[in-house]
Amino acid sequence: MKRFLITLFLLLTFHVSAETILLKAGLVHSGNGEVGKIQDILISDNVIVGVGNNLIIDGNTRVIEVNGLPVTPGLISPMSNLGIVEINALDVTKDDESDLLSAGFSIFNAFNPHSTLIPWNRSNGVTSAISTPSGSSFPVFGLGSHFILDGSLDIKGSKDIAMFGRLGASYGSRAESLAILESLLEIGRMLNSLAVEEILEMSLSDQLELQSQDIIALGKVVNDGMPFVLETNRAVDILQALAMKKKFDLNLVLVSVEEAPMVLDKLKESNTPVIIDPMDNIPNSFDELGSSLSLGKILDQAGIPIMFSTQRSHNYHLMRQGSGNAVAHGMTYETAIKGMTKTVAETFQLDNRGSIEAGKLADVIVWDGDPLEPASFPKIVMIEGKLQDLTSRSSKLTERYTNKEDKPSSYKH
Amino acid sequence: MKNKVLLSILLFTFISCSESFDIDVSFGESQSINPGIDDAFASTYKPMNSEPILFKSANIYDGLGGELKDYDLLLSDGKIIEIGKSLTAAEALIIDATNKWLTPGIIDIHSHMGVYSAPGVSTSSDGNEATSPVTAEVWAEHSLWTQDPQFALALKGGVTAFHVLPGSANLFGGRGATFKNISQNTIQAMKFPGAPHSLKMACGENPKRVYGSRGQSPATRMGNMAGYRSTWIDAVEYTDGMNAENSDSRPTRDLAMDTLMGVLNGEILIQNHCYRAEEMALMIEMSREFNYKITAFHHAVEAYKIADLLADEGICAALWADWWGFKHEAYDMVQANVAIIDQARNGTGCAIVHSDDEVGIQHLNQEAAKAMAAGNRAGYEISKAHAMRWITSNPAKAAGILDQTGSIEIGKDADVVLWSGDPFSVYSRAEKVLIDGAVAFDIDNPKIQPITDFDLGIIQPQTNRVK
Numbered sequence: 001m002k003r004f005l006i007t008l009f010l011l012l013t014f015h016v017s018a019e020t021i022l023l024k025a026g027l028v029h030s031g032n033g034e035v036g037k038i039q040d041i042l043i044s045d046n047v048i049v050g051v052g053n054n055l056i057i058d059g060n061t062r063v064i065e066v067n068g069l070p071v072t073p074g075l076i077s078p079m080s081n082l083g084i085v086e087i088n089a090l091d092v093t094k095d096d097e098s099d100l101l102s103a104g105f106s107i108f109n110a111f112n113p114h115s116t117l118i119p120w121n122r123s124n125g126v127t128s129a130i131s132t133p134s135g136s137s138f139p140v141f142g143l144g145s146h147f148i149l150d151g152s153l154d155i156k157g158s159k160d161i162a163m164f165g166r167l168g169a170s171y172g173s174r175a176e177s178l179a180i181l182e183s184l185l186e187i188g189r190m191l192n193s194l195a196v197e198e199i200l201e202m203s204l205s206d207q208l209e210l211q212s213q214d215i216i217a218l219g220k221v222v223n224d225g226m227p228f229v230l231e232t233n234r235a236v237d238i239l240q241a242l243a244m245k246k247k248f249d250l251n252l253v254l255v256s257v258e259e260a261p262m263v264l265d266k267l268k269e270s271n272t273p274v275i276i277d278p279m280d281n282i283p284n285s286f287d288e289l290g291s292s293l294s295l296g297k298i299l300d301q302a303g304i305p306i307m308f309s310t311q312r313s314h315n316y317h318l319m320r321q322g323s324g325n326a327v328a329h330g331m332t333y334e335t336a337i338k339g340m341t342k343t344v345a346e347t348f349q350l351d352n353r354g355s356i357e358a359g360k361l362a363d364v365i366v367w368d369g370d371p372l373e374p375a376s377f378p379k380i381v382m383i384e385g386k387l388q389d390l391t392s393r394s395s396k397l398t399e400r401y402t403n404k405e406d407k408p409s410s411y412k413h
Numbered sequence: 414m415k416n417k418v419l420l421s422i423l424l425f426t427f428i429s430c431s432e433s434f435d436i437d438v439s440f441g442e443s444q445s446i447n448p449g450i451d452d453a454f455a456s457t458y459k460p461m462n463s464e465p466i467l468f469k470s471a472n473i474y475d476g477l478g479g480e481l482k483d484y485d486l487l488l489s490d491g492k493i494i495e496i497g498k499s500l501t502a503a504e505a506l507i508i509d510a511t512n513k514w515l516t517p518g519i520i521d522i523h524s525h526m527g528v529y530s531a532p533g534v535s536t537s538s539d540g541n542e543a544t545s546p547v548t549a550e551v552w553a554e555h556s557l558w559t560q561d562p563q564f565a566l567a568l569k570g571g572v573t574a575f576h577v578l579p580g581s582a583n584l585f586g587g588r589g590a591t592f593k594n595i596s597q598n599t600i601q602a603m604k605f606p607g608a609p610h611s612l613k614m615a616c617g618e619n620p621k622r623v624y625g626s627r628g629q630s631p632a633t634r635m636g637n638m639a640g641y642r643s644t645w646i647d648a649v650e651y652t653d654g655m656n657a658e659n660s661d662s663r664p665t666r667d668l669a670m671d672t673l674m675g676v677l678n679g680e681i682l683i684q685n686h687c688y689r690a691e692e693m694a695l696m697i698e699m700s701r702e703f704n705y706k707i708t709a710f711h712h713a714v715e716a717y718k719i720a721d722l723l724a725d726e727g728i729c730a731a732l733w734a735d736w737w738g739f740k741h742e743a744y745d746m747v748q749a750n751v752a753i754i755d756q757a758r759n760g761t762g763c764a765i766v767h768s769d770d771e772v773g774i775q776h777l778n779q780e781a782a783k784a785m786a787a788g789n790r791a792g793y794e795i796s797k798a799h800a801m802r803w804i805t806s807n808p809a810k811a812a813g814i815l816d817q818t819g820s821i822e823i824g825k826d827a828d829v830v831l832w833s834g835d836p837f838s839v840y841s842r843a844e845k846v847l848i849d850g851a852v853a854f855d856i857d858n859p860k861i862q863p864i865t866d867f868d869l870g871i872i873q874p875q876t877n878r879v880k
Binding site for chain 1: 531532533534562563566618717718720735736737738739740741744745746747748749753771772775776779780782783785786787790791792837838839840841842871872878879
């Protein structure tokens with residue numbers, strides 16, 4: 001009963017509309033790559049209005065003592081299935097694949113803000129995420145969108161912000177995959193001089209089974225600088241991707257890049273951000289023989305912008321554990337924090353979030369310990385200035401099954 | 414990255430079951446009545462050469478719940494000889510362990526290393542004999558690829574022993590076996606001496622999906638139950654027959670039945686892949702029907718719902734800290750699962766943190782840290798010394814090797830890890846990993862870092878894969 005009352009209290013207090021809040025004396029890791037320091041954060045309405053030590057507040061400001069606990073920006077997952085996959089093994093709960101579309105497949109309208117994964121990841125510190133379609137054998141599989149994880153049916157996010165694809169071992173030859181990729185990018189370029197309908201009538205479009213949505217999306221990648229996010233691992237494939245970036249002037253982001261240390265100079269010179277899973281040191285395929293736990297350190301020392309993916313679906317917050325392991329193997333702490341926040345915002349042009357500085361939207365987490373330690377957990381999760389309830393289906397199950405009352409569990413609620 | 418590949422492996426390997434069989438067939442006439450304890454394919458493991466080692470001023474988690482600050486530990490002849498203050502040993506190599514931590518070697522009760530080797534190509538997919546729902550005749554160890562590069566990666570994470578199971582496609586998947594984490598070029602040379610076999614069984618979605626999709630039984634959960642029970646009926650009859658006084662009236666040797674008989678005789682331990690609470694309770698009921706013992710439920714995402722029952726039955730639960738959602742039966746995850754099992758019936762529960770994963774096995778200390786923190790947030794007071802049991806003595810108990818390893822106690826195998834700092838911190842590294850008193854991994858000495866045949870010169874002939 002006590003637990004129930006506490007929950008009720010939290011619900012009542014946390015779902016009030018945004019107010020002016022001072023997070024007092026937290027160890028603020030801004031996300032900008034700076035070393036953390038003790039500061040106050042003033043939040044008014046949905047925006048951070050001040051970060052410092054002697055901020056002026058009025059009598060209506062709610063002061064929350066942080067007492068030196070670590071504070072970071074809300075984490076941003078750069079590659080998730082949040083809101084579009086509920087249970088991987090149940091196709092009827094998945095909206096991540098298309099039979100009809102490829103490059104232009106948008107998952108935006110499939111997003112389910114009531115997915116149980118959202119409260120779970122939110123209570124673990126992930127405040128927004130890019131959700132992506134899942135791969136098929138075709139080298140390009142569609143468009144990802146950015147979503148704010150407040151669970152609201154009034155879905156907030158940015159539609160179709162990047163295209164996702166993969167280059168590497170598959171059932172056909174990678175030479176063919178490269179040829180297809182190049183053809184797709186050529187088609188995107190044609191939009192400079194031809195109409196969609198004209199391109200659609202070409203035999204190449206027919207061979208590649210393209211729809212008008214695919215062609216329009218390819219045009220955005222080639223002509224408008226939409227990020228093109230390509231997963232690849234083998235050293236020579238990374239070089240092929242970089243050559244393609246040069247040829248088409250792509251806004252390229254590379255994923256996984258387990259053999260990047262072998263082509264480090266070229267990667268650095270190309271100024272290409274990467275998304276890595278620092279814990280994946282397994283040579284899962286013959287493309288990944290160079291995988292190691294040193295990847296994060298080597299990329300960091302080369303100054304390459306780094307973001308983090310996770311191997312395990314459903315727990316996107318585990319990028320904290322991944323980046324913690326990267327730090328254990330030589331990445332700087334500040335790069336790790338930045339990689340879960342500001343680097344994602346910069347790479348995907350989410351201009352108004354990703355760091356703790358005046359003017360940014362107030363996505364802020366107060367942690368009960370070092371955020372890179374897997375055992376740490378958020379104490380406060382704030383999205384756009386609103387304190388979030390940390391209840392999840394999982395926390396409710398925990399409550400039910402630690403309740404020792406002598407009655408059927410279905411009556412413990 | 415390879416989420417899809419990973420998922421398909423998960424879905425498949427999470428089906429387990431096992432079975433085994435036994436003996437040297439060429440000596441059929443002198444066949445054993447108790448094939449579970451015969452010595453076919455017995456361990457030929459020999460510890461590496463070692464010198465006496467004295468760790469000075471270490472902090473120690475003993476793996477049984479104890480914590481010692483600033484103690485010395487003496488290892489000699491492959492065993493733990495002495496634990497105390499101001500120890501001296503004239504012949505011993507002295508290692509200063511000030512501000513560092515010693516723990517027992519980490520043990521994973523659920524691994525598929527060697528049977529799902531890296532690279533994860535079709536030709537190395539040797540963990541599921543998914544040709545019949547009852548394949549108690551296969552032994553996981555007979556699939557083991559001794560050059561799997563994953564062994565060495567797990568060693569760097571402090572893993573000194575691991576139990577390899579068949580996958581979970583079948584109701585009875587085959588026998589599992591325990592290994593010392595020293596890569597050798599025969600399977601027997603890696604086998605943990607004297608460790609019992611296990612039999613992998615699997616509940617739930619996997620068997621019914623694999624066989625139901627082929628239009629055969631089991632296609633439902635009730636079909637799963639019927640499949641187990643009819644097999645146990647056969648096994649009881651076979652066992653009774655094998656116990657006949659007159660050797661002429663004994664049944665013909667049957668590999669699958671030999672394994673099941675080993676379970677009924679208490680020589681082979683049941684490791685049971687099972688997610689849902691009510692299914693675990695059914696499996697317990699069935700073990701009463703046929704009079705055998707379940708050693709551990711594996712994955713057991715819903716174990717917390719029947720924590721008291723498991724504690725009462727003396728059954729361990731081998732769990733992840735936080736995996737969920739890849740299947741419907743893995744939907745009700747709570748991070749406090751491990752802690753709730755541990756604390757059941759006044760702390761008499763047997764909780765294990767397992768990996769079932771080639772990355773997870775390298776970080777079982779971090780997985781235990783998450784499980785401990787979640788338990789403490791749920792209101793328990795679990796110390797680090799206590800949580801260390803989840804990845805050392807408890808898995809040793811479930812593998813049937815606790816009398817040899819799994820704790821820092823005088824007389825035990827000298828399987829120990831020296832950590833650079835708090836073993837539950839993400840920043841700590843295993844600096845030295847010792848197996849039977851020999852340094853098997855040394856973070857500062859490339860010569861004492863194993864490199865499998867697979868790793869040699871595979872990217873460029875002059876260098877090795879793992880640096």
